[in-house]
Amino acid sequence: MRRTRIRVWSLAAMVAVALCASPLAVGQAITVDFDPYLTVLTPFSSSVGPNQDRNNDGIPNGDELALVSAILADESLPIHEAVREAFVTNRDRIASDLQVAVDEGILQAGFSLSDAEAQAVVDALSIVGGGWMMWGNIGEGEANARFQTFYYNGSDGAYDMIFAGVPGADAVDVWTDALGEFIVLSDIIAQTGDANGDGTTNLDHYQAASDRAEYLAMALAFDDPEPEPLIIDFDAALTLLANIDSTLAPDQDRNQDGIPNGDELALIAAILADPSLPIHQQVYDAFMANHAILEADLNLPAVIDVYGQDLIDAVINVGAAWMMWNSFGEGEANALLRTVFFNSSRDGVYNLVYDDAVGEEQADAIWEAALSQFVMLSGIVSQTGDANGDGTTNLDHYLATGDRSGYLNSALDFDENGEDPTPPPPDPIEGLPVGGPLGLGLLGLALVGGAAYIIRRK
Ligand SMILES: [Ca+2]
């Protein structure tokens, strides 16, 4: 009796810690520190403490779950999505199975816990189990033991103990059903797994590392993929857009800077197509960032229904490139996409798409939000920019050569001025109003609802 009382007191203290540490979801990333949850469960089974090695695989509990935690927290990792799905599936399954222990007062009565403390135990079982169920050997053997047989005091696991208190329930059935639903990712997260696919097991990374941080850095080091050439036919896109606004044709000079539309976008095309250029990555990143913004705003079923996929693709590709010009970002592209992109004196694509669907004020907010995020690289791409950093502006290269291939050869010749010049920094974006938060899902609904009203193409 005395032993039980002592254990309950220490459990209550642990629970208090865990209550302050509930997981926080931010976007797709999940922030969860498993250590306090392991600690909450320690009074029930001393081998689950963060510094213990419950499955005797050579990696302590806290460190092996820290690998899961690091993957859940980093959306950019190629294995993030799979691990997130497994964690959420496993966690939610355990939580829904075991919630009965709190709702029926089973944990409260069995261990003299308050409702909040009992809930914290179920939360800890769900979160720790959400991670550990990804280990095949746990899901099939050890976790079977842990959750079904001896999780608690040596004979009864959580499922056994809890469902013994639920009239009419069969712990074996509930557990067997759950086992069939858990997602196992041993190849990624077990000691024999290889999270980053570099041919070295997680255990070998662990043994080579001096601490947890170094282990995670080694086990999750993914090489940057080789840059790929990106081939975009801007001439075809401009030709399509010229059907609507003739000043967008490849041989026209829409921004009157002395370089025709087709030739100025050919500079972007040439940079995107050649990963060996020192400015490739910077321009590629800017193009893809701008492309993503325009795609989110314009590549919507209701818009495609009205304008057609080819035209929307042309708008997005040309817009993503032209947005790198400051003169467009601050003035002309404002005109292009917001006011006069098509053939009228006042309607751009954003107007056409959004004004009637969500009202002019919200349409402005959507455009201004986009404008505040576009990446501009005038120092590289504009007529006054200097793509190859040789001191000669792009316009002067153009005027000196007079045709596209001569222009591209000379404006992108990096040999004359030494190896690997430092590209100019991106242009600052200042003073642009930022639109209020406007959910894209809501917007999509508004667009679908307003589709009949956005046919304003003249
Ligand atoms: Ca271990």
Ligand SMILES: [Ca+2]
């Ligand atoms: Ca590895």
Ligand SMILES: [Ca+2]
């Ligand atoms: Ca031009």
Ligand SMILES: [Ca+2]
């Ligand atoms: Ca130059």
